[in-house]
Amino acid sequence: MAVLRYAYYPGCASQEITKEANETTRKVAAALAVELHDMPGANCCGAGLLTDCDYELSLALNARILAQAEQMGMDIMTICSTCLMVMSAANRDLKNDRKLLDRINGILGEAGLEYRGTVRVRQLLWVLVEDYGLKGLKKAVARPLDWLKVAPFYGCHSLRPSSALGFDDPEMPHSLEDTIKALGAEAVAYAGKTRCCGFQVDLVAPETAVGMTASRLIDAKAKGAACVVTPCPFCHINLDNYQGMAEKKVGRKIDLPVFHLAQLVGLAMGMKPEELGLSRHMVSPERIVR
Amino acid sequence: MKVRFRIRRFDPLHQAEPYWQAYSVEVKEGMTVLEALLKISEDDDPTLSFRRSCRSAICGSCAMTINGFPRLACSTQVLPQYRKKGEMTVEPLSNHQVIKDLAVDMTPFWNRMEKVSPYLAPKEEPKDGWVIRKEDAAAIDSAQKCIMCGSCNAVCDSLEADPNFIGPAASVKAWRLVGDVREGMKKKRLERLSEGHGVWDCVRCVHCTEYCPKDVRPLEAIERLRAKAIEKKVVDNHGAKHTLALVDSVKRVGRLDEAAMTFKTLGFLRSLGMIPLGLKMEMHGKLPHLIIFPAIDGIKEVRKIYSAVERRKKKKE
Numbered sequence: 001m002a003v004l005r006y007a008y009y010p011g012c013a014s015q016e017i018t019k020e021a022n023e024t025t026r027k028v029a030a031a032l033a034v035e036l037h038d039m040p041g042a043n044c045c046g047a048g049l050l051t052d053c054d055y056e057l058s059l060a061l062n063a064r065i066l067a068q069a070e071q072m073g074m075d076i077m078t079i080c081s082t083c084l085m086v087m088s089a090a091n092r093d094l095k096n097d098r099k100l101l102d103r104i105n106g107i108l109g110e111a112g113l114e115y116r117g118t119v120r121v122r123q124l125l126w127v128l129v130e131d132y133g134l135k136g137l138k139k140a141v142a143r144p145l146d147w148l149k150v151a152p153f154y155g156c157h158s159l160r161p162s163s164a165l166g167f168d169d170p171e172m173p174h175s176l177e178d179t180i181k182a183l184g185a186e187a188v189a190y191a192g193k194t195r196c197c198g199f200q201v202d203l204v205a206p207e208t209a210v211g212m213t214a215s216r217l218i219d220a221k222a223k224g225a226a227c228v229v230t231p232c233p234f235c236h237i238n239l240d241n242y243q244g245m246a247e248k249k250v251g252r253k254i255d256l257p258v259f260h261l262a263q264l265v266g267l268a269m270g271m272k273p274e275e276l277g278l279s280r281h282m283v284s285p286e287r288i289v290r
Numbered sequence: 291m292k293v294r295f296r297i298r299r300f301d302p303l304h305q306a307e308p309y310w311q312a313y314s315v316e317v318k319e320g321m322t323v324l325e326a327l328l329k330i331s332e333d334d335d336p337t338l339s340f341r342r343s344c345r346s347a348i349c350g351s352c353a354m355t356i357n358g359f360p361r362l363a364c365s366t367q368v369l370p371q372y373r374k375k376g377e378m379t380v381e382p383l384s385n386h387q388v389i390k391d392l393a394v395d396m397t398p399f400w401n402r403m404e405k406v407s408p409y410l411a412p413k414e415e416p417k418d419g420w421v422i423r424k425e426d427a428a429a430i431d432s433a434q435k436c437i438m439c440g441s442c443n444a445v446c447d448s449l450e451a452d453p454n455f456i457g458p459a460a461s462v463k464a465w466r467l468v469g470d471v472r473e474g475m476k477k478k479r480l481e482r483l484s485e486g487h488g489v490w491d492c493v494r495c496v497h498c499t500e501y502c503p504k505d506v507r508p509l510e511a512i513e514r515l516r517a518k519a520i521e522k523k524v525v526d527n528h529g530a531k532h533t534l535a536l537v538d539s540v541k542r543v544g545r546l547d548e549a550a551m552t553f554k555t556l557g558f559l560r561s562l563g564m565i566p567l568g569l570k571m572e573m574h575g576k577l578p579h580l581i582i583f584p585a586i587d588g589i590k591e592v593r594k595i596y597s598a599v600e601r602r603k604k605k606k607e
Binding site for chain 2: 053110
């Protein structure tokens, strides 16, 4: 197998609040001999909020990230679904519209950059399933998680809009389930797995946000999940950090630990819980990992 | 081939709960869900209720939940759905009250529409008449394609969590008006849309854009309304403040400065309310940089892009 190399874009959240996702991804990638090359000086994708203010600015700033990966000669791998969606949507628009690309390149030119439209944007989940392959991942499993019932939580931005993403079927996704099974665990079926966690309105409409967080967690728990796994740090922030507030809103204990995808992979590969940054979680997964 | 339809039925006046009823239908290649429903009601069960009119995806009457997601029965073929999912289920639209079986009460849909005053309030016409440029028309083109079927409201995650949310359908109508060069009440409309339960409450779940049968892309309409509100300085609300805080954060440090964004969005007093969560986060080592947030290496490039975009905008004006 040719060596897998990516321009690595962890996203803002995983450089601060969800650092554990970034650190574990690096360890897992190293153990799987997947090369992650840092993108020094890469800017924030705007998390969709830039589009809410200025579409052109959002395109130009995303084109800067894409141009940097192009210079490195690699596709981008991110570990954030929102970064994935925002960069992919910008990439779609730029690739589909030559005039638009030229106009944005006029702006990039002032910073000495150019984007030709050759980069693909991927996330860890897709890299594991498609590029590395689940057969290979299975071989890397040292400690099958056969005692664990895991609720896959896709959230929104790894699936929709399918016009920009198109990796998994947004109605019947299975990449996360397939990965969970490859790690030896059982994937729990529940309706909320492709719904919103509420993150985008945490500060703007907290009641809506926390209500959504509670619904998803209660749904997963009712179907027998012992934990949740998500490919997105924003989903993790709501499902884990805000779980206490969700409990307050619904007036009952939920107590459902939430893993970043890389943590679940690392666990199955035999990494010790302390290597995975689990102590940084608000809802402790300690009791289910030992 | 014979296909087993499972249809969600309910008569709230006479029944306590919805239930599933199965029908077997002989389906030919190309047959639509609406044709199958008509066949059921003609040959099998005249009590099955559903709405339909034009049969050509123009009237918007027959939106229903087909295999889990909202679709127009008249433009959805049975066999591709059946082959893909291995079953055929038909339910009323979600986020709506059932009148009977597949027919839902659209009153809340129209009430939301009313809230955005769905008619043009034109400025005075210039002496030499209106000139509508190609790009002016293009800006509201997709919004004009809306057939008001209710599919977007039915899959909207925000609307499910908050029934007072304005919803994607009315937002599309609002953009169709705010985006019209002839409209005279833009700012007033944007002020109302920026209130609580307005366009800033959208969680960006992207369901509306994914399931609109006419490619209206309601999320794009919401994004444009937000951008227009900021442009017109309608910014005294948490949504606009949050967005402006991010735009400022990326310009200042190239990244998302979470603490500053929280502070700028909520203001001093309401930020105090975040202290308990902040303390808990600190205990788990999760608190982001609070005071000085280091800038990314490429910050000068980022700022050049900001000023290049800014200059182009000014030139255009």
